Amino acid sequence: MTVLTQPRLASLRERFAPHFAAIAAGAAERDRSGVLPYEQIAELAAAGFGAVRVPVEYGGAGATLPELFELFVDLAAADSNIAQALRAHFAFVEDRLVAAPSAARDAWLARFVAGQLVGNSWTEVGAVKVGDVITKVTDTPEGLKINGTKYYSTGSIFADWLDTYAEYNGQRVIAAVSRHQEGVELADDWDGFGQRTTGTGTSTFTNADVAEVIDFDTRFKYQTAFYQQVLLAVLAGSAKAAERDFAAELKNRKRTFSHAAANIAGQDPQLLQVIGEVSAAAFAAAATVERVSQSLQGAYESALALQAGQIDAEADEAANDAAELASAQAQVVLTPLVLDALTHAFDALAASATSVSKNLDRHWRNARTAGNHNPWVFKARLIGDLAVNSAPLPRIWAIGASK
Template identity: 55%
Template sequence: MTNDTAQLDDAAVHSAVDELSTGTDYEALAARFRPLFETIRATALDREKQRALPYGEIRALKEAGFGAVRVPKKYGGAGASLPQLIELLIELAEADSNIPQSLRGHFAFVEDRLNAHATSDQSGWFARFVSGDLVGNAWTEVGAVEVGTVDTKVTPGPDGWVVNGEKYYSTGSIFADWIDVFSQRSDTDELVIAAVSTHQDAVAQQDDWDGFGQRTTGSGTSTFRDALVLPENVFPFESRFRYQTAFYQLVLLAVLAGSTRAAAREVAAQAKGRTRVYSNGAAPVWSDDPQIQQVVGEATAQGFAATAIAVRSAEASQASYLARYEFDEAKELQANIRAELDSAQGQVVLVKLALEATSTVLNALGASGVSESKRLDRYWRNARTASSHNPVVFKARIVGDWAINGTPPPYVWWIGASKSSAASEKAGQ
């Protein structure tokens, strides 16, 4: 038992099984949401064409309790394990891959509160999640902000604390009741997370994400101008759950797996209904052509493999969550290393698999398959866009360094202007 555990009141240490989210009957859980997923799928193409944000769809998910599936059953949630959450997000991503990415910040904040519950009562936040509150995220600053620097500030004051700053890539925040804001205290320079309510005029959000894929994730700029935040909703960043970067990647793996499955499913449907054939094909009916069947079969198998990789990758993060409640620092450290490595290994393989599948599956159709009205390219565009986060180009090296030299992976990394470019840009202003 560590020193900090010894200092805790017995009442504050929640280690009973009913306090944890260890898993539930997956089929029963998924059955609750599949009719809603089907409704979302049926309207996804129209949203893509119109670039219409899924306000109604996300509201329906809130009302159905989707945001609380990881909350322990004792507090009104479903008690799902992390692998079960990822599998559920894959099913949702198969319907519309934008929506699980929109909820990425929410489930990360839920995960953080699940870990915090090991040492302090988080039942208040659990109740918010169960009632339908969603949390967005606002972490990234752009422009001349030097890497490792945080310009967004939290300022304590006698009349309340306020947040000031601007963030980009604030995915899902436009749908949220709260925003998880990475910031710095102006008085102590401590890095913190501020949970800021969006129900105030001091918070402004723009849907100005201009990527060619994942267009309806509600990503863009969040601006805070003296936005109020309660002191109890400001958390030291050093207390953030340790497998957070692995977790964020797991949600992207779910997005990739769902995109792969969706592409295979839709092309299969298009191939089945196709009446035109080529004279140099292998069958008089398109759907009976063994080469067309092979193309669709390979993409379908790739969707199966993508699901297996994503769900398997989540098992280590679930182990990290459970290790948090054992108060064994060495065991928790090893669990966190494994969580990061497993998500990285899953990313290295799944990115290639998803990009290949969402492109080559179109070989099962003729030129009509690239019709703008069908937008079958969206599966590749969405997979390509999701693959651009947490750049995979660095992950194989990190995994290789661990395999060869036993070097632990980084848990947190920064993005920003290099020191030289930041200085040059500021000098030119």
């Protein structure tokens, strides 16, 4: 299994560090004001961040999945909103990397290298039954058209293309839709208390042109684990950011209490212990993300080996099952670990830490929101069922209206 190539990772970190630093500098104010990071995401794309996984021979950086997610944790520490906003893009990149070689695949790789981004349009709400999809692609004299409405379209408002889950001739497909056309309307109407600037909103398609239809059943098998891993990186990055920001607040704190353990807050052993515990949680979160990355890399390499006839389907399924299990176990552990650490971080400071102007609560709000995706309580039960009854974990699932 391929692991971190340290010189390449160091080079990539050096390359993107100035961008991440600039992103971090404005993150608190963007969260407070609700200003979307159009400029910051465009600059990342122009710098080649969206193509770090693309092979070098196609113009990308050729990063492994462990390297990608090391960068993702760094980005999430700078601004977890931007990391999550790019979730759909990197999933689509991953799908094209393991797709069968073709001119269409090469065209997508060229788009990524050119700085084009892909957003998400999958979820439907309302009276949609579990497993159903109302958004339809149809044949017309003018070509393929798509009609429907999607919600929680994270990152689409910043993207050039929309990865859209739809139905075409009774089959599940991914419709690749250019967002730069009259038939596509995007709204920033996400009203969650966290991850406010991910550009998560409603996508409406009205006779919009479809550039390409991809059979959903050919999607990369470790996609659910991959999507979950981005959220794990968001959690790890949020913990890392909390360690940074709360440590800085404690260091600069001028006030203390008469019954404190030291005359200077930044030298108080009890308060230093709190920051140390937050730091330890951030370390554990990052280490867990790295372990999941290795499992994902194994699934990626398995997909290529299967294409090349080097392994059989059973071995490939095992690699994908391992990735799914790793991401699920990590989710069950990291969600409460990070949320508890972020709550505990406030114990290092006093009431002033709750100041809206400081906006320290964004770290908890963002982690809590990311942690509410794909509820971990279901994952814990499924992991237990696997351990006790050898019941396989589902790698694809759907959400819809209750009966």
